Amino acid sequence: MENGLGNQSNKLIQDSRRTVYLDYLPPYQTDTVNEVVREIRVADRESLGILQTVTNGGEIAFNPMEHPSEAASLLMFHTSNLYNKRCLMAYHNLRLRRIRQYCWSGGKRMESCIDTSLNQAEQEYLFRYSELVAAYKGPWVDLDLTGSLVPPKNLFIDVRVLKDVGDIETEFGTISLTKNSQLYIRATDVERLIAQGYLVRLS
Template structure:
């Protein structure tokens, strides 16, 4: 069999196999996620990359796409099972030059698995970078993500149901944020006189007017303790409240 004939044979086998599994002509659906729309085989990996691209241009972190991640992971498992089924009759003695059609099929499956893996890695790396950026900016990431979900639900007129729907982070991301914050706190502890997460731009005014957006309790400043209650206003040293402004507790006026 010539190389051209082997390639045509491989394409024919792939077409037959994917049609049998409903993977062509927009018929693919994950086994358990039947509520997802029909997709061409591999399209869900593209959707993850599109979500990652959109995340790079947002100031906040959108909800974690758990359903898509599970579907892409399941595609990889299905492809791996197909590879094992193709190689099983050869009992470990497969010769690519002797059966080029099977070799081509194996190559396509292998490249598809690698592509899905890269899509998964790109999606999670983008979200990790955004989480680290928020932590360095002094934001309370877990509280901020929960507030975003609550605001979105209120805007849509749909109340949140249960703890699982009150955060835009996955449980693994919440744990990552906690551990990364602990590492950052330990690192900053070596430089007690320097706020490593503070703004690199010098303040224009030493003292500023601020409004309290949500209760923050009592804080200690250079000039004594003040109690931050919602809707109250204060004239304070900017260096004492920069972190609270970044975390969304205070709003700078003027």
Template sequence: MYGETALKLIRDCRRNPDHPSQYSEDTVRAVITEIKLLANETNLLVSEYVLNNARPPPPVAAAVAMHTLAIKRSKRCLLAYHLHRIKLVKELVWTVGSIPADTRQKCSPTEIEFSQGYRNALMAYRAEFLDIDLTAAPVPPGDVFVEVRVLKDCGEVLTESGTIQLAKGTQHYVRRTDVEQFITQGYLKHVE
């Protein structure tokens, strides 16, 4: 059925709303191939009538309409899939500063190239506001100190009050400003 392959891309977006999954290159190629085949079939159906400047009979007109709708639907699905992924990449670059290595493996080369260009543009934009941290939360934190659990080893971290060893599975009571970047990157989890 037309559009079933494109629907897989939308389902993938719904399954992974917060983080990019593995880029579905094979599915994207299959959708593009389907679009090209439908466009060729439509051109073949219509070409005879266009040359003769005649109106196609209702069955041919219905087939052309069906093909055109299927092409438009598949294109919308492709655009929605790529827009979803680009939004996730932009969010990662904005909050973390770049795409983490584990997520980078799931991205297409074009997405990686986009993230680098977006990062450069963001760095240039941030340079204009040296005094302001644009990545900080717009709402001030409730507490100066927070309790965090280490999800991934971070090693020894230098803070205002000295160094702390952030080993996986440990919990620490630290200044929010010292560990906020690690929380954003997913290395630490705020324990409430």
């Protein structure tokens, strides 16, 4: 867009286009998102200032025919804000869709980049959505709705604990999951913990 408006949003769209072809989720673009939000707020302030001036603080109606240059500026800021907001929504929608896919995959993707790629809000979303998936799955205890249709090659997997979990009960007894520990454990016993970001699969 002209005058540099929308340039930061374009970066988000470029990042989203790359993300579509990746098997992992790139780091959240905090600085770029903040710049887009700042640009929206600046445009709002500029628009309000123009309206306050031409309407004498709201005492008279705004007539675009009498103030063509101001009307053009208002249109530019309005169009810029619409563009920026759509880009923000598209960027975040793609990331949230990837997170949901991750939850339904049973934690088989994105394990290594949860802490580095997701911001705090996304990590909270991941945790809450994983809980919803687990609750939805609850009535069908013997049916794994998040499991792959392809039979697993190995029933046991190597995992590393990213966050302290404590003790969990398995068919083979109690297992303690402490941060940075590494275990060889049955996949079905820790799939939910992997999906929630507590563990990472190593193999």
